[in-house]
Amino acid sequence: MNIVVCVKQTPDTAATVTVEDGKILWGDAPLVLNPWDEFAVEEALLLKETHGGQVTTLSLGPEDATEALKLALAMGADQAILLSDPGLAGADTLVVSKALSAAIVHLGDVDLVLFGRSSVDSDTGVTGPQVARRLGWPSFNLVAAIKEIDPDGKKIEVERMLDEGRQIVKGPLPSVVSVVKEINEPRYPSFMGIRKASKAEIPVWSLAEIGVTEELASAITWPEVFASPKVEMECEFVKGDSVDDIGAALVKRLMEEKVL
Amino acid sequence: MSKNILVYVDHFQGQPLPASWEAIGAARGLADEMGVGVSAVVLGSGIENIAKSAFHHGADDVLVMDDEALKDFIPEPYAGALSSSAREAEVLLLPTSGRTRELAAMVAVDLETGLAPDVIAMEIQNGAILATRPIYAGKLLTKVICKARRPQILTLRSRVFSKPEPDTGRSGEVIPLQAELGDVKTQVMGYGKAETGVSLSDAAVVVSGGRGVSNNSGLEPPEDITDEQEQEIWRAQQGFKLVTDLAEVLGAAVGASRAAVDAGYVPYAIQVGQTGKVVAPDLYIACGISGAIQHIAGMRTSKTIVAINKDAEAPIFKLARFGVVGDLFEILPALTTAFKSELGK
Numbered sequence: 001m002n003i004v005v006c007v008k009q010t011p012d013t014a015a016t017v018t019v020e021d022g023k024i025l026w027g028d029a030p031l032v033l034n035p036w037d038e039f040a041v042e043e044a045l046l047l048k049e050t051h052g053g054q055v056t057t058l059s060l061g062p063e064d065a066t067e068a069l070k071l072a073l074a075m076g077a078d079q080a081i082l083l084s085d086p087g088l089a090g091a092d093t094l095v096v097s098k099a100l101s102a103a104i105v106h107l108g109d110v111d112l113v114l115f116g117r118s119s120v121d122s123d124t125g126v127t128g129p130q131v132a133r134r135l136g137w138p139s140f141n142l143v144a145a146i147k148e149i150d151p152d153g154k155k156i157e158v159e160r161m162l163d164e165g166r167q168i169v170k171g172p173l174p175s176v177v178s179v180v181k182e183i184n185e186p187r188y189p190s191f192m193g194i195r196k197a198s199k200a201e202i203p204v205w206s207l208a209e210i211g212v213t214e215e216l217a218s219a220i221t222w223p224e225v226f227a228s229p230k231v232e233m234e235c236e237f238v239k240g241d242s243v244d245d246i247g248a249a250l251v252k253r254l255m256e257e258k259v260l
Numbered sequence: 261m262s263k264n265i266l267v268y269v270d271h272f273q274g275q276p277l278p279a280s281w282e283a284i285g286a287a288r289g290l291a292d293e294m295g296v297g298v299s300a301v302v303l304g305s306g307i308e309n310i311a312k313s314a315f316h317h318g319a320d321d322v323l324v325m326d327d328e329a330l331k332d333f334i335p336e337p338y339a340g341a342l343s344s345s346a347r348e349a350e351v352l353l354l355p356t357s358g359r360t361r362e363l364a365a366m367v368a369v370d371l372e373t374g375l376a377p378d379v380i381a382m383e384i385q386n387g388a389i390l391a392t393r394p395i396y397a398g399k400l401l402t403k404v405i406c407k408a409r410r411p412q413i414l415t416l417r418s419r420v421f422s423k424p425e426p427d428t429g430r431s432g433e434v435i436p437l438q439a440e441l442g443d444v445k446t447q448v449m450g451y452g453k454a455e456t457g458v459s460l461s462d463a464a465v466v467v468s469g470g471r472g473v474s475n476n477s478g479l480e481p482p483e484d485i486t487d488e489q490e491q492e493i494w495r496a497q498q499g500f501k502l503v504t505d506l507a508e509v510l511g512a513a514v515g516a517s518r519a520a521v522d523a524g525y526v527p528y529a530i531q532v533g534q535t536g537k538v539v540a541p542d543l544y545i546a547c548g549i550s551g552a553i554q555h556i557a558g559m560r561t562s563k564t565i566v567a568i569n570k571d572a573e574a575p576i577f578k579l580a581r582f583g584v585v586g587d588l589f590e591i592l593p594a595l596t597t598a599f600k601s602e603l604g605k
Contacts, residue, residue, distance in 0.1 A: 013397070120397060123378070125377065129335065130366070164273075164459065167451055167452075170447055172446075181535060221404075221405055227401075233565070233578065237583045243586070243590045246594060247596075247597060248598045253582060257564070
């Protein structure tokens with residue numbers, strides 16, 4: 001089974017993120033594999049262990065955006081490809097999905113494309129479904145379990161996590177699946193894996209290389225980015241002689257403030 | 261209906277999301293400023309009542325596609341129908357849910373236009389909508405604009421835009437929507453049990469538990485539980501019972517911190533935070549939650565936050581309007597009793 005995992009390089013979630021002169025900075029925090037994508041890479045590796053095949057990780061970014069791909073290789077992915085082109089600067093999801101789907105077509109003979117549910121930086125959560133739409137393949141979004149997959153019969157059955165509960169859906173392969181955290185427990189890269197990844201040559205594909213000759217124009221622009229206003233609250237500590245007094249006093253204050 | 265603002269009414273098996281009405285309310289505000297009308301779109305099977313409610317909440321007309329093939333939400337046919345209805349619209353608004361992120365994503369591809377998900381504020385600038393949305397888990401905000409292409413597609417975060425009061429006297433034209441649904445390749449086989457009671461994203465009140473809910477060494481687990489980790493989980497479950505009791509009295513949703521989920525106390529479906537759900541209730545009660553950045557990212561926009569924690573220095577108190585320093589195993593039952601008598605239950 002040929003599996004493609006689309007991954008993104010993001011700053012570590014523990015980073016203190018700031019804005020200076022319209023640029024987003026994260027200090028000396030490391031760049032990592034988008035945490036949601038770890039689940040997608042893990043799922044690909046699990047499927048490969050059961051069904052055989054090849055796991056290819058695909059990322060898009062500047063020429064040095066190889067951290068996510070290296071981590072995926074260290075976890076056990078077979079190959080990594082970086083899409084990088086001056087024509088992708090300032091790309092919105094419309095452009096990113098076009099480039100990714102062209103790369104997937106260029107790879108050829110793909111059975112399954114995996115995504116993490118969203119990226120922790122731009123947090124749009126729409127790239128997976130957009131790639132599916134462009135490829136004309138079924139989209140299974142927010143998947144908490146792949147219940148069955150049959151690469152020969154070209155079938156898949158998954159559990160999607162809706163706000164209201166789980167939905168069980170089946171359909172054909174190839175398809176695009178975006179996964180949520182419940183699906184598995186991502187492995188740590190092995191020592192050997194890290195060594196292999198550090199030596200790996202990651203091929204960089206341009207847009208021309210994947211057959212995109214038209215100019216890709218984003219529909220969206222971001223005129224301004226700024227820090228969220230700080231929530232500063234003077235906490236009123238509710239006290240009393242007994243817990244019953246505290247409970248009653250807190251309810252009284254909430255009623256007075258018309259919170260309820 | 262050309263140049264209209266179109267609002268997609270999201271529903272689960274015929275139950276509309278309250279955020280759909282918030283979106284109609286927000287559309288009404290924009291439409292009045294732009295001098296256009298508001299159309300709602302309802303897709304599904306057996307959905308006449310939803311169309312009626314859409315009028316009550318401010319739609320001028322409602323496009324309806326009532327088709328057995330739309331009985332279950334499947335993104336591809338839904339996107340096909342929505343794209344064909346949105347082709348001429350100036351703006352397409354959707355409430356944000358798991359379904360609509362996917363739906364909006366596909367419609368944006370069909371119509372080759374811009375999409376801003378999870379928007380928390382909108383203003384009109386030179387005829388286009390300048391939207392604000394959180395990035396980096398709410399640490400930053402970004403303005404987003406789609407200048408040239410139409411429709412502009414935005415999904416609006418739940419409970420940020422106010423819900424209009426329904427006016428049951430309002431009515432309008434129901435326009436049957438004809439659309440090619442195409443070849444539907446997937447099939448819904450059924451539904452698993454819901455992991456949550458009251459939906460977290462829509463709840464007016466959320467009561468959440470953290471790692472602290474297991475913090476009661478005085479509780480003796482049954483003798484057959486000998487494993488230390490299982491004993492901790494058993495203690496946590498006793499703590500979560502108290503959280504659930506309080507939630508029940510308030511008609512609230514139950515949430516949890518990542519620490520509580522990772523420790524195996526409760527399912528991931530109720531996790532609030534950067535890697536879980538984002539909530540913005542009127543009242544958020546944090547029980548035994550220290551207030552890690554990860555958790556705060558998911559609840560910082562709650563209108564009023566109450567924190568109950570043993571540690572007076574816990575960072576959660578910096579966000580809280582009201583705080584109680586103490587043992588939640590004692591405080592929660594007392595608080596539940598006090599709410600019961602206040603609310604006459």
